[in-house]
Amino acid sequence: xxxxxxxxEARARAVRARVLRMAHAGKTPHVACALSSVDILIALYFxxxxxxxxSPADEARDRLLLSKGHGCMAxxxxxxxxGFFPEEVLAEYARDGGRLAEHPGPQCVPGIEAATGSxxxxxxxxxxxxxxxxxxxxxxxxxxxxxxxxxxxxSVWEAALFAPAQRLDSLVAIVDYNGWSAMxxxxxxxxxxxxxxxxxxxxxxxxxxxxxxxxxxxxxAAPCEPGRPSAVxxxxxxxxxxxxxxxxxxxxxRPPTGDDLRRALAEVGV
Amino acid sequence: xxxxxxxxxxxxxxxDPRIMLLTSDxxxxxxxxxxxxxxxxxxxxxxxxANMIGVAAGLxxxxxxxxxxxxxxxxxxxxxxxxxxxxxxxNLPVSIVGVGGGYSYGPNGPTHHALEDIAxxxxxxxxxxxxxxxxxxxxxxxxxxAARGGPVYLRIGRAGDPVVHRAPPSFQIGQAITIRExxxxxxxxxxNILPVALDATDRLRASSVSCGVLNMHTVKPLDEAALHVCSxxxxxxxxxxxxxxxxGLGSAVAEWCAGNHILGPRLSFxxxxxxxxxxxxxxxxxxxxxLTAESVAEMIVAQLARVAQC
Numbered sequence: 001x002x003x004x005x006x007x008x009e010a011r012a013r014a015v016r017a018r019v020l021r022m023a024h025a026g027k028t029p030h031v032a033c034a035l036s037s038v039d040i041l042i043a044l045y046f047x048x049x050x051x052x053x054x055s056p057a058d059e060a061r062d063r064l065l066l067s068k069g070h071g072c073m074a075x076x077x078x079x080x081x082x083g084f085f086p087e088e089v090l091a092e093y094a095r096d097g098g099r100l101a102e103h104p105g106p107q108c109v110p111g112i113e114a115a116t117g118s119x120x121x122x123x124x125x126x127x128x129x130x131x132x133x134x135x136x137x138x139x140x141x142x143x144x145x146x147x148x149x150x151x152x153x154x155s156v157w158e159a160a161l162f163a164p165a166q167r168l169d170s171l172v173a174i175v176d177y178n179g180w181s182a183m184x185x186x187x188x189x190x191x192x193x194x195x196x197x198x199x200x201x202x203x204x205x206x207x208x209x210x211x212x213x214x215x216x217x218x219x220x221a222a223p224c225e226p227g228r229p230s231a232v233x234x235x236x237x238x239x240x241x242x243x244x245x246x247x248x249x250x251x252x253x254r255p256p257t258g259d260d261l262r263r264a265l266a267e268v269g270v
Numbered sequence: 271x272x273x274x275x276x277x278x279x280x281x282x283x284x285x286d287p288r289i290m291l292l293t294s295d296x297x298x299x300x301x302x303x304x305x306x307x308x309x310x311x312x313x314x315x316x317x318x319x320a321n322m323i324g325v326a327a328g329l330x331x332x333x334x335x336x337x338x339x340x341x342x343x344x345x346x347x348x349x350x351x352x353x354x355x356x357x358x359x360x361n362l363p364v365s366i367v368g369v370g371g372g373y374s375y376g377p378n379g380p381t382h383h384a385l386e387d388i389a390x391x392x393x394x395x396x397x398x399x400x401x402x403x404x405x406x407x408x409x410x411x412x413x414x415x416a417a418r419g420g421p422v423y424l425r426i427g428r429a430g431d432p433v434v435h436r437a438p439p440s441f442q443i444g445q446a447i448t449i450r451e452x453x454x455x456x457x458x459x460x461x462n463i464l465p466v467a468l469d470a471t472d473r474l475r476a477s478s479v480s481c482g483v484l485n486m487h488t489v490k491p492l493d494e495a496a497l498h499v500c501s502x503x504x505x506x507x508x509x510x511x512x513x514x515x516x517x518g519l520g521s522a523v524a525e526w527c528a529g530n531h532i533l534g535p536r537l538s539f540x541x542x543x544x545x546x547x548x549x550x551x552x553x554x555x556x557x558x559x560x561l562t563a564e565s566v567a568e569m570i571v572a573q574l575a576r577v578a579q580c
Binding site (some may be wrong): 016059066106113114115117118120121123124125126128129130132133135136154155157158165166250 | 290311313315316320321323324325326328330332333334351355359361392
């Protein structure tokens with residue numbers, strides 16, 4: 001367990017730098033979407049998840065699904081940071097013949113539990129994983145990271161009804177709430193967001209999704225309430241860590257140029 | 271076939287503790303005995319097919335072998351992307367069970383008819399498409415699906431489907447069953463229309479046409495060896511299915527013939543490319559689409575006569 005916040009911050013910087021380099025080298029979009037998830041992933045991989053990179057298929061491991069699959073650069077980079085596979089593999093991102101697509105394939109690399117990319121799939125699958133654990137008498141937890149824009153999808157709310165009804169308290173939904181869908185602000189449609197989850201029967205917490213210490217302690221404590229699944233609304237900033245990308249929808253789409261990359265890496269401090 | 275499905279699933283669940291049954295709120299009283307015998311392994315997930323398939327995929331990722339049950343169009347089309355991405359992309363042992371193939375839910379109207387499901391399921395990588403021809407095959411198909419270790423679409427009839435096999439046949443996914451040998455032509459059938467195919471060949475015999483019946487219960491993977499035998503030993507291949515003529519068994523066989531340079535007369539009997547304009551029972555709707563023994567036999571006789579004149 002590495003709960004020391006300054007150590008977590010250093011790891012988050014390393015992951016942000018990798019994300020920026022991947023987006024630049026792969027000339028891919030979604031750099032800002034990945035940056036908003038970095039701190040959530042760092043808290044999970046270094047303070048919360050009971051996992052062992054040396055045995056990624058261990059039956060007793062906690063599961064993590066990145067339902068916002070378009071943010072997977074951050075997950076690939078975090079898996080490298082956690083030791084699941086070597087840094088060199090990142091060079092395969094968005095390359096012909098590579099293993100790392102812009103949305104993760106099933107078990108494309110150790111540590112990826114499921115393929116995602118189309119929104120609204122992760123929470124039902126996570127509910128199924130939690131149900132399997134319950135039926136089989138296992139005690140691991142299942143974490144699912146969603147985006148706020150993803151919550152337009154009806155299947156999210158089908159699963160949101162299902163999980164509390166089945167008392168799946170080993171299931172934790174984390175919404176990376178950066179305030180943007182691909183074209184618009186989400187707040188006018190989603191608010192009051194936490195109330196919706198509460199009304200569906202989830203144990204809800206809202207927090208700053210970039211406060212590594214708070215995220216680590218809140219998520220470690222999951223399940224938050226016996227008999228209920230947990231929802232953590234993590235308020236984040238799209239493009240977090242690079243001032244000229246923060247809260248600017250342009251960076252949902254634009255790959256960083258060489259000059260952008262140099263400026264961004266200087267800000268991240270790597 | 272519904273009762274046979276439950277019998278087969280019960281047998282499979284007794285043998286394999288990983289078997290679970292999910293339904294999206296359909297099958298009132300049908301699963302009571304199953305739920306009683308296997309507590310915790312039956313779940314009504316509610317009227318939410320997308321969630322049902324996602325949950326089934328998660329269960330399979332977690333080591334279970336779920337069956338997900340609904341009326342065929344809801345089980346396949348409402349949640350198509352979940353079947354594609356969550357089940358087939360991961361190649362998971364999930365069986366999707368569509369009850370009410372073709373016009374089984376006739377008077378319920380076109381929302382409840384399943385006429386595109388084979389076409390759509392067949393296009394998905396890793397998916398096996400199995401359409402048993404009678405209750406005996408249904409029971410065996412369920413057990414075969416439970417043992418397969420990958421995605422299966424199991425398309426069954428409803429209640430009261432006639433029994434074809436007096437004794438249990440040998441049943442393997444991907445291995446067609448020759449029900450009747452013929453010298454002149456072969457009628458290849460899939461799913462719950464099988465009894466009509468057999469009636470049609472009885473009528474053909476009266477017109478001195480010896481027509482075999484090959485029951486292609488698995489539309490994917492297609493039994494190519496059986497097709498080779500039929501195309502070699504009889505001079506015409508016909509297909510019959512209670513499904514659109516677009517994309518189902520007829521298309522699969524036509525694709526196979528084209529790919530293997532097999533020419534010769536072919537007719538594919540199936541539903542018109544249309545939503546049923548008027549309401550009616552399964553037998554009424556079959557008749558409106560030429561899916562009766564009389565009509566099929568007549569068309570085959572006419573086709574063979576036309577070929578003989580050429």
